Amino acid sequence: MDLGLKGKVAIVAASSKGLGKACAFGLAREGARVVICARNESDLQKARDEIENNINGEVFAVRADVTKSEDIKNLVKATVEKFGTVHILVTNAGGPPSGYFENFSDDDWLNAFNLNFMSAVRLIREALPYMKTQRWGRIINITSVTVRQPIDTLILSNSIRMSVVGLAKTLALQLAKYNILVNNVAPGYTLTDRVKYVIDQRARETGKTFDEIKSELAKDIPLGRLAEPEELANLVVFLASEKASYITGATIPVDGGWIKGVF
Numbered sequence: 001m002d003l004g005l006k007g008k009v010a011i012v013a014a015s016s017k018g019l020g021k022a023c024a025f026g027l028a029r030e031g032a033r034v035v036i037c038a039r040n041e042s043d044l045q046k047a048r049d050e051i052e053n054n055i056n057g058e059v060f061a062v063r064a065d066v067t068k069s070e071d072i073k074n075l076v077k078a079t080v081e082k083f084g085t086v087h088i089l090v091t092n093a094g095g096p097p098s099g100y101f102e103n104f105s106d107d108d109w110l111n112a113f114n115l116n117f118m119s120a121v122r123l124i125r126e127a128l129p130y131m132k133t134q135r136w137g138r139i140i141n142i143t144s145v146t147v148r149q150p151i152d153t154l155i156l157s158n159s160i161r162m163s164v165v166g167l168a169k170t171l172a173l174q175l176a177k178y179n180i181l182v183n184n185v186a187p188g189y190t191l192t193d194r195v196k197y198v199i200d201q202r203a204r205e206t207g208k209t210f211d212e213i214k215s216e217l218a219k220d221i222p223l224g225r226l227a228e229p230e231e232l233a234n235l236v237v238f239l240a241s242e243k244a245s246y247i248t249g250a251t252i253p254v255d256g257g258w259i260k261g262v263f
């Protein structure tokens with residue numbers, strides 16, 4: 001199937017590793033001109049080289065911290081200077097810390113809001129004028145299964161990511177007339193560097209092996225395993241494509257069946 005992504009300009013936020021990198025890879029493989037960003041410059045260059053060495057095209061890397069408004073403005077400006085416009089925006093960031101209600105101060109809540117909500121607001125604000133002018137756009141927010149089924153230890157994620165869902169649903173209504181589609185993807189447990197680090201840490205704390213901890217995490221997942229980052233990226237690539245032309249305002253899990261609710 002030709003997804004019609006050749007030549008499209010895509011910004012993927014927080015993309016030197018993990019889910020973001022897999023999305024950038026997937027879009028670049030389909031011929032999109034991809035812009036990646038992250039805070040750590042050397043990881044960013046490594047990711048750019050890795051993607052470029054595996055595709056027939058160019059990847060542009062811009063160092064940016066998505067918690068900083070100026071960095072986001074610069075990211076979109078640099079993209080437009082390089083490639084002329086923005087067709088596709090994948091919003092993404094690091095995850096907020098885990099913990100319970102009593103663990104967090106106002107600053108913790110505001111930091112999580114800035115990281116996981118304001119980053120999406122600011123990225124969309126900067127990219128939107130180009131999408132409106134060309135009457136074509138795809139906005140895809142990477143959220144989490146926590147927007148459909150809270151995880152006990154992740155109160156910041158459970159709470160703040162819901163606001164991204166509200167934002168996307170509202171924008172989907174408002175931007176449909178410009179042919180701009182807005183959707184969320186909701187990954188479940190996925191074997192990224194972040195999750196591997198968590199598994200490693202838990203293995204050290206408990207004296208169990210990496211594989212034992214991984215199996216424990218997988219025991220509530222009907223497919224019986226954690227996801228690979230590419231499995232989330234495959235959905236993002238499809239939603240970014242011409243072929244997803246009638247999907248907007250949706251929140252789609254990629255969770256191996258983990259969410260137990262019907263809707």
Ligand SMILES: NC(=O)c1ccc[n+]([C@@H]2O[C@H](COP(=O)([O-])OP(=O)(O)OC[C@H]3O[C@@H](n4cnc5c(N)ncnc54)[C@H](OP(=O)(O)O)[C@@H]3O)[C@@H](O)[C@H]2O)c1
Pocket residue numbers: 013014015016017018019020037038039040041043064065066067092093094095096142143144145186187188189190191192193194195
């Ligand atoms: N993996 C999962 O199982 C899973 C499940 C549900 C939701 N999620 C969510 O999905 C998102 C990505 O997770 P991941 O597992 O892919 O993480 P990861 O493997 O740790 O990768 C995170 C990427 O984001 C970049 N990043 C982090 N903070 C940033 C910032 N402030 N500005 C710019 N770039 C930033 C990192 O680079 P630098 O550190 O160099 O900036 C890195 O490239 C997180 O919000 C996470 O909570 C993950």
